Amino acid sequence: MKKFTDPAKLQKWCRERRAAGAKIALVPTMGYLHEGHVSLIKEAVRRGADEIVVSVFVNPVQFGPNEDYDKYPRDEKADWKKCREAGATAVFFPTPANMYLDRHSVYVTEEDLSRGLCGARRPGHFRGVCTVVAKLFNLSHAHFAVFGHKDFQQAQIIKRMVRDLNFDLDIVVAPIVREETGLAKSSRNTYLSAAEKESALAISKSLYALKGGERAAAAKKKIASALEKAGLKTDYVEVVDVETLEDAKTVAPGTCVLVAAYCGKTRLIDNREF
Amino acid sequence: MKKFTDPAKLQKWCRERRAAGAKIALVPTMGYLHEGHVSLIKEAVRRGADEIVVSVFVNPVQFGPNEDYDKYPRDEKADWKKCREAGATAVFFPTPANMYLDRHSVYVTEEDLSRGLCGARRPGHFRGVCTVVAKLFNLSHAHFAVFGHKDFQQAQIIKRMVRDLNFDLDIVVAPIVREETGLAKSSRNTYLSAAEKESALAISKSLYALKGGERAAAAKKKIASALEKAGLKTDYVEVVDVETLEDAKTVAPGTCVLVAAYCGKTRLIDNREF
Numbered sequence: 001m002k003k004f005t006d007p008a009k010l011q012k013w014c015r016e017r018r019a020a021g022a023k024i025a026l027v028p029t030m031g032y033l034h035e036g037h038v039s040l041i042k043e044a045v046r047r048g049a050d051e052i053v054v055s056v057f058v059n060p061v062q063f064g065p066n067e068d069y070d071k072y073p074r075d076e077k078a079d080w081k082k083c084r085e086a087g088a089t090a091v092f093f094p095t096p097a098n099m100y101l102d103r104h105s106v107y108v109t110e111e112d113l114s115r116g117l118c119g120a121r122r123p124g125h126f127r128g129v130c131t132v133v134a135k136l137f138n139l140s141h142a143h144f145a146v147f148g149h150k151d152f153q154q155a156q157i158i159k160r161m162v163r164d165l166n167f168d169l170d171i172v173v174a175p176i177v178r179e180e181t182g183l184a185k186s187s188r189n190t191y192l193s194a195a196e197k198e199s200a201l202a203i204s205k206s207l208y209a210l211k212g213g214e215r216a217a218a219a220k221k222k223i224a225s226a227l228e229k230a231g232l233k234t235d236y237v238e239v240v241d242v243e244t245l246e247d248a249k250t251v252a253p254g255t256c257v258l259v260a261a262y263c264g265k266t267r268l269i270d271n272r273e274f
Numbered sequence: 275m276k277k278f279t280d281p282a283k284l285q286k287w288c289r290e291r292r293a294a295g296a297k298i299a300l301v302p303t304m305g306y307l308h309e310g311h312v313s314l315i316k317e318a319v320r321r322g323a324d325e326i327v328v329s330v331f332v333n334p335v336q337f338g339p340n341e342d343y344d345k346y347p348r349d350e351k352a353d354w355k356k357c358r359e360a361g362a363t364a365v366f367f368p369t370p371a372n373m374y375l376d377r378h379s380v381y382v383t384e385e386d387l388s389r390g391l392c393g394a395r396r397p398g399h400f401r402g403v404c405t406v407v408a409k410l411f412n413l414s415h416a417h418f419a420v421f422g423h424k425d426f427q428q429a430q431i432i433k434r435m436v437r438d439l440n441f442d443l444d445i446v447v448a449p450i451v452r453e454e455t456g457l458a459k460s461s462r463n464t465y466l467s468a469a470e471k472e473s474a475l476a477i478s479k480s481l482y483a484l485k486g487g488e489r490a491a492a493a494k495k496k497i498a499s500a501l502e503k504a505g506l507k508t509d510y511v512e513v514v515d516v517e518t519l520e521d522a523k524t525v526a527p528g529t530c531v532l533v534a535a536y537c538g539k540t541r542l543i544d545n546r547e548f
Contacts, residue, residue, distance in 0.1 A: 105386030112379030
């Protein structure tokens with residue numbers, strides 16, 4: 001497995017591998033890899049990629065000033081091992097300084113799908129995401145890139161970016177991986193105490209208690225009160241159309257129910273597509 | 275010479291040509307081609323490109339609401355002929371509808387070099403330029419793209435975009451082509467009456483009257499009064515550092531003197547790099 005830290009070296013290698021006929025997959029991550037990330041790498045293996053580039057980069061531009069950029073967990077050694085075991089052929093560990101050069105001034109913005117949900121609560125977040133992902137697409141010469149369904153709004157925004165800027169690659173969205181308890185895997189779960197992990201189960205439990213067919217308003221109320229009962233602070237509960245991310249009236253096929261909630265100081269997200 | 279109108283078909287062809295080992299050049303234009311554009315195509319020929327894709331697209335997103343989008347001159351037939359004669363191998367004539375799909379929502383912005391000069395006078399202009407050029411880069415799989423020095427600020431912004439978003443291609447900037455009189459070639463010259471064309475010469479004449487070494491303030495005053503004398507309305511005269519586009523104190527190597535002026539209702543730009 002190859003290791004890159006210099007964007008120019010990664011790009012040259014990817015360019016050459018692509019010219020030699022290799023099918024290239026990109027798996028963008030912020031590191032501290034868990035089974036969710038591993039499943040993305042395995043999805044790339046399953047799809048027959050010859051080269052699987054995993055990027056491990058805690059992207060400062062997508063964090064707000066009061067968010068957890070500094071304390072976001074990092075473990076390069078463990079990430080390296082997990083990438084190798086899962087079937088990656090290259091890992092890219094760039095630094096903020098080599099990703100954002102002096103006087104960096106170009107950004108990619110998405111102005112429709114990012115208005116609500118996490119975009120409304122985290123101003124600038126998706127601008128940071130789109131910018132770094134556009135960079136990674138260009139660096140990797142990938143034929144396809146794999147994202148997780150847990151960041152559903154992100155996945156839809158990236159697909160829109162690919163469409164609107166004509167990036168020549170496919171976006172694959174892989175299912176959420178959960179603990180046996182139902183809790184969606186997240187690098188931020190490491191912030192949770194044992195008691196908080198227990199409370200956090202209200203999120204997935206209330207999502208999976210829905211049967212489909214409910215009025216959106218009723219479903220939202222039900223989830224919000226389950227979260228409150230468990231001691232979580234609801235950030236949002238929404239039922240949206242999967243394509244437009246606009247409010248849906250009913251929990252039905254073609255909609256997604258999304259939750260963001262604080263468990264202590266930790267903000268968790270989860271969702272269920274119908 | 276191939277003709278494309280569908281972005282997906284252009285992209286597929288470029289992808290396949292690149293995979294087959296062809297060196298691809300892109301020449302982005304708004305059509306109504308003149309000798310300036312022709313020189314860009316010939317520069318691509320000179321650099322040994324196997325495929326030279328000329329895009330002809332009056333990009334609505336880079337025009338302000340009170341600008342000349344509707345009346346911007348168009349002549350596909352003449353453009354086709356000039357492309358063929360100059361050595362292009364493909365021409366791309368997209369439509370606004372197939373470049374900007376329903377709910378288009380992703381844009382590329384540059385927030386440093388675009389603050390002054392034309393960026394200050396034409397809000398949103400460079401956002402439109404960066405967005406369409408990013409799209410064309412992705413559609414063409416180009417190894418290099420050729421831009422004209424006449425749009426100097428644009429060329430510097432595009433270079434910054436390539437650097438900051440890690441586009442894997444080179445930017446070539448070709449010199450300004452002038453009429454025998456000195457007037458910089460521009461599709462907008464077609465708006466000028468014979469008398470206006472005569473007055474417009476004050477722009478290039480005053481730029482080339484500079485000897486280098488002058489204080490910027492004195493040079494700017496000299497140009498502005500020459501323009502006034504010729505009956506033009508100065509939009510801006512600036513002396514800037516070529517890399518940062520920040521004000522320079524002296525007209526000296528590493529600076530560029532830029533002029534924008536109205537000749538009747540027609541806005542003309544020109545510049546001279548020292």
